[in-house]
Amino acid sequence: MRRKAEVLMSLSKTNTENVKTLVVITGPTGVGKTELCIEIASLLDTEIVSADARQFYKELKIGTAAPTTIQLEKVKHHFIGQLSIQDYYNVSIFEQQALEIIQHLFISKQYVVLCGGSGLYLDAVCSGLDDLPSVCEETRTWIQEVYRTQGLEKLRHWLKNIDPVYYTQVDLANPNRIMRAIEVFQTTGIPMSQLRKSSPKVRPFKIKTVVLDRPRMELSERINIRVDQMVANGLIEEAVSLFRFKNLNGLNTVGYKELFDWISGKYSLQEAIEKIKTNTRRYAKRQITWFKKYPNALWAHPGQKETILNFIFGR
């Protein structure tokens, strides 16, 4: 009896308002998210929702360092290998599906762990996206074709005509941004600048964000070792088997594109592997830049488990 009372005591202490909590665990590639998330999810007696836009694809196992079968058996993961690289997918679909699963898990769980390094996908779950349209393939191909044949300057003029406001806000050197704004207008007839409200949505659960980080040298060293391990585990074979799909968006990915260039004879295998390491380091840097904007996040070394747990429990 007394023990039960203590347990109840400690539970009420750890979560006084009894509010469901989404524990977001992110950090740059190679920092050690997968392992720590499994530990934490086990501890919290819950499941993991992955927010890694490349681990969605079942064909990309080795090159994305997806959780292994053994790891997947320890804790149930969602959004690992649920797609084929030939499937169409986008962040909005993810937002809806992830929220659905999270809400479902909260029926029986106090905590859910959201684990992954794709910043846009994390943001979609945590603060939502504005109501922008998905775009049909024809429109997208058409605009891409205009860019390919007539160049960036043409896209700029186009955008200036349909949405002069967004024209002053957008990165005019970034073709993807401009093409997106154009396709939004072509689809809805409404300028991007009017649809983009940048108003964060309030979720019906508490969110605790942990950004895992390591000293840069340590992270680089881990990345180098991990790439060599991937090669030892069969990354080259994986890439060779996917070569015929190389133009699919899902394969515009570090670890694959460099090997495709090797297969195409652009450079040697050794050079390709070096480039994978370099590009992975750069990707990690971009991720860190993204995470710096999270205002209430705890930044911690993956080894600081006590600190992390105290933060999650609000102690």
Added chain:
RNA sequence: GGUACCAUAGCUCAGUAGGUAGAGCAACGGACUGAAAAUCCGUGUGUCCCUGGUUCGAUUCCGGGUGGUACCA
């Protein structure tokens, strides 16, 4: 041991007819709303090997060291 050449950014190297220096790669910083491991923008970070000399002034010229490379023994 002798001779020649070299020594400049993290790496590979350019350069300064004497006024403390710049490329590529790497690195670092930033942006990001349905392609996001994507896409895009920005930034030289330096005991010019050490030490004497000449000079108003030496990374640059001269002498001596040290280290490296090649060749000759």
